[in-house]
Amino acid sequence: MSKLEPGTYFMQGDEASVEGAIHAGCKFFAGYPITPATEIAERMARRLRQAGGVFLQLEDEITAIAAIIGASWTGTKAMTATSGPGFSLMQENLGYACMTETPIVIVDVQRSGPSTGQPTRAAQGDVMQARWGSHGDYEVIALAPNSVQEMFDLTITAFNLSERYRVPAIVLSDADIGHMRGTFVIPEKVEIVDRKYHTKPVSYNAFAYDENLVPNFPKFGQGHRVHITGLTHDISGYPKTTDAKVHEALVTRLVNKIRLHREDICRAEVINPHADSLVVAYGSPSNSVYEVVNERADVGLFRPITLWPFPEEQLRECAAHARRILVLEMNMGQIYWEVERIARKSPCEKIELLTRLGGDVHTPEEILEKLA
Amino acid sequence: MNFFDFYRQDRWPHMFCPGCGIGTVMNAFFHAFVESGLDQNKTVFVAGIGCSGRIPGYIRADSLHTTHGRPIAFAGGIKVADPDLKVVVFSGDGDLGAIGGNHFINACRRNVELTVICINNYIYGMTGGQASTTTPRDFFSSTTPYGNREYPFDLSEVAVAAGANYVARWTTFHVKQMKKAMQKALLKDGFSFVEIASQCPAQFGRYNQMNSARQVFEWLKASAVPRSKASKLSADHLDLNLMGKITVGEFVERNRESYMKALGVLQ
Numbered sequence: 287m288s289k290l291e292p293g294t295y296f297m298q299g300d301e302a303s304v305e306g307a308i309h310a311g312c313k314f315f316a317g318y319p320i321t322p323a324t325e326i327a328e329r330m331a332r333r334l335r336q337a338g339g340v341f342l343q344l345e346d347e348i349t350a351i352a353a354i355i356g357a358s359w360t361g362t363k364a365m366t367a368t369s370g371p372g373f374s375l376m377q378e379n380l381g382y383a384c385m386t387e388t389p390i391v392i393v394d395v396q397r398s399g400p401s402t403g404q405p406t407r408a409a410q411g412d413v414m415q416a417r418w419g420s421h422g423d424y425e426v427i428a429l430a431p432n433s434v435q436e437m438f439d440l441t442i443t444a445f446n447l448s449e450r451y452r453v454p455a456i457v458l459s460d461a462d463i464g465h466m467r468g469t470f471v472i473p474e475k476v477e478i479v480d481r482k483y484h485t486k487p488v489s490y491n492a493f494a495y496d497e498n499l500v501p502n503f504p505k506f507g508q509g510h511r512v513h514i515t516g517l518t519h520d521i522s523g524y525p526k527t528t529d530a531k532v533h534e535a536l537v538t539r540l541v542n543k544i545r546l547h548r549e550d551i552c553r554a555e556v557i558n559p560h561a562d563s564l565v566v567a568y569g570s571p572s573n574s575v576y577e578v579v580n581e582r583a584d585v586g587l588f589r590p591i592t593l594w595p596f597p598e599e600q601l602r603e604c605a606a607h608a609r610r611i612l613v614l615e616m617n618m619g620q621i622y623w624e625v626e627r628i629a630r631k632s633p634c635e636k637i638e639l640l641t642r643l644g645g646d647v648h649t650p651e652e653i654l655e656k657l658a
Numbered sequence: 659m660n661f662f663d664f665y666r667q668d669r670w671p672h673m674f675c676p677g678c679g680i681g682t683v684m685n686a687f688f689h690a691f692v693e694s695g696l697d698q699n700k701t702v703f704v705a706g707i708g709c710s711g712r713i714p715g716y717i718r719a720d721s722l723h724t725t726h727g728r729p730i731a732f733a734g735g736i737k738v739a740d741p742d743l744k745v746v747v748f749s750g751d752g753d754l755g756a757i758g759g760n761h762f763i764n765a766c767r768r769n770v771e772l773t774v775i776c777i778n779n780y781i782y783g784m785t786g787g788q789a790s791t792t793t794p795r796d797f798f799s800s801t802t803p804y805g806n807r808e809y810p811f812d813l814s815e816v817a818v819a820a821g822a823n824y825v826a827r828w829t830t831f832h833v834k835q836m837k838k839a840m841q842k843a844l845l846k847d848g849f850s851f852v853e854i855a856s857q858c859p860a861q862f863g864r865y866n867q868m869n870s871a872r873q874v875f876e877w878l879k880a881s882a883v884p885r886s887k888a889s890k891l892s893a894d895h896l897d898l899n900l901m902g903k904i905t906v907g908e909f910v911e912r913n914r915e916s917y918m919k920a921l922g923v924l925q
């Protein structure tokens with residue numbers, strides 16, 4: 287049984303992510319066990335073989351991300367899954383994937399930190415790490431699911447966006463969503479995107495690009511004879527380590543290929559967009575907001591599904607109507623600053639943060655109390 | 659095939675220092691590769707960061723210049739994802755023995771189908787001559803101004819102990835043996851490892867009163883002892899290259915089941 291048939295299924299969020307990956311065409315998984323992402327590796331170990339792919343358990347997370355980047359250069363869709371400590375270890379090679387424009391998918395099921403923290407408790411402490419964790423300037427794509435359904439859907443979206451833009455895509459989940467059990471639906475039709483390949487040998491100028499800013503992919507073993515390096519390179523792919531102009535052109539393109547396509551990449555869920563009070567929440571805490579907005583027409587929800595790049599325009603529109611904004615996060619304030627930056631210029635009087643640490647999510651009562 | 663069908667003439671002159679042993683390694687490798695009959699279009703060259711890491715950039719083939727210490731980790735992913743490709747790694751002693759040590763021993767243990775060539779110059783060349791995990795005891799470097807007090811690694815013995823299918827070590831003096839070892843390694847199933855003790859006159863020589871490439875080269879030559887003889891010397895020798903001696907020869911040749919066969923990826 288390769289991919290699951292369309293229909294309704296009941297499983298854990300982590301497991302639904304595996305089924306999403308297989309649906310997207312993932313044929314290679316490498317990982318290292320870590321709570322609360324281990325179930326992804328365990329299901330991959332069983333399911334990938336059935337789906338004609340390979341599962342590897344490797345010596346650490348540095349190896350895992352290196353292996354999926356290597357696999358991706360053979361034209362294979364590849365993924366790893368981890369939690370905060372492992373995600374920290376992956377950062378150098380995450381930057382390498384950005385620099386070499388390698389499509390990969392990382393599922394980070396967040397837990398409390400810093401350090402080993404509380405392994406089984408949900409948190410949202412890796413949001414800024416996902417954006418800035420590697421050194422240098424770059425842009426990645428990060429998506430935040432809040433249900434078992436979205437663990438399936440957004441894993442597919444992550445593969446699609448990663449393939450389209452030749453960039454790492456991160457599914458930024460958390461322990462509650464990863465371990466949550468529930469139903470999800472696999473629809474009849476699922477859109478799958480594959481990267482654009484060079485069809486004729488390119489040898490020279492393998493990184494030439496058009497106004498889309500995404501070069502075609504010269505997969506290994508096709509006679510392209512390309513050189514791929516994490517050093518600054520020009521369109522030939524060869525190192526140019528002392529030329530400021532080459533570096534600026536490369537990094538600007540790597541950043542712009544994401545920024546210019548924000549409309550295609552950014553997703554958000556909005557309820558009661560013209561409400562007086564706007565709650566901004568993503569991942570686990572957003573589930574408590576549904577109850578609130580169901581009862582209160584004067585409270586709205588803005589849920590960024592794409593965290594990076596942040597759905598700036600969509601938020602600005604809602605913020606223009608809001609008298610106050612309340613941001614819910616399971617951290618000491620990360621997306622809060624993004625919201626503050628975007629909403630600052632709106633007439634909104636108050637932009638506040640309601641924090642929950644240690645794995646407890648905000649209750650609807652707490653939210654209402656804060657808004658009272 | 660001539661030399662410049664294999665190497666990228668358009669990228670000449672290369673960036674290696676005068677007298678560097680890498681030239682000898684590249685020359686021997688060219689002959690080994692041609693005689694092995696492997697397909698350049700179906701071979702991927704992978705490297706980490708360091709002087710030795712620059713070799714794949716000069717080869718006219720698909721190549722992945724990765725991060726410091728990690729080439730074996732990337733290479734394993736390439737090989738398993740597309741078993742039709744031959745994957746060759748070039749690495750330095752810092753890349754392989756220090757920051758990448760864990761990848762090295764685990765890839766040997768799994769017997770991953772890779773050929774790894776390590777250019778051991780006993781020092782960090784690229785970053786200006788700091789001590790490495792293979793710097794012999796009492797030798798000098800920019801970070802051991804009073805002499806190195808640590809015991810070094812014997813990379814080849816580590817590879818044997820960890821389970822590689824083929825392991826050989828030669829110096830840049832032993833060009834014929836080096837070429838033959840590389841050729842055997844390229845055609846060997848499972849993990850094959852060739853370590854080349856190589857001269858770095860610019861750093862290792864400079865810090866150790868060997869002021870020319872020739873002097874370092876002479877030191878390598880004089881230090882080389884066949885492994886068969888070395889085993890009769892004092893038990894101390896396993897601490898490292900015999901406290902200044904370098905054991906050379908074939909360390910192991912065996913046929914443990916290779917990784918992808920064990921995994922069922924390959925029959």
Ligand SMILES: Cc1ncc(C[n+]2csc(CCOP(=O)(O)OP(=O)(O)O)c2C)c(N)n1
Nearest residue numbers: 707708709710726750751752753782783784
């Ligand atoms: C994570 C990381 N740490 C440190 C460095 C700096 N660095 C570059 S090459 C190198 C050591 C090179 O020595 P070796 O691997 O022996 O190769 P050689 O240059 O001697 O061939 C170091 C420490 C780096 N690039 N990345």
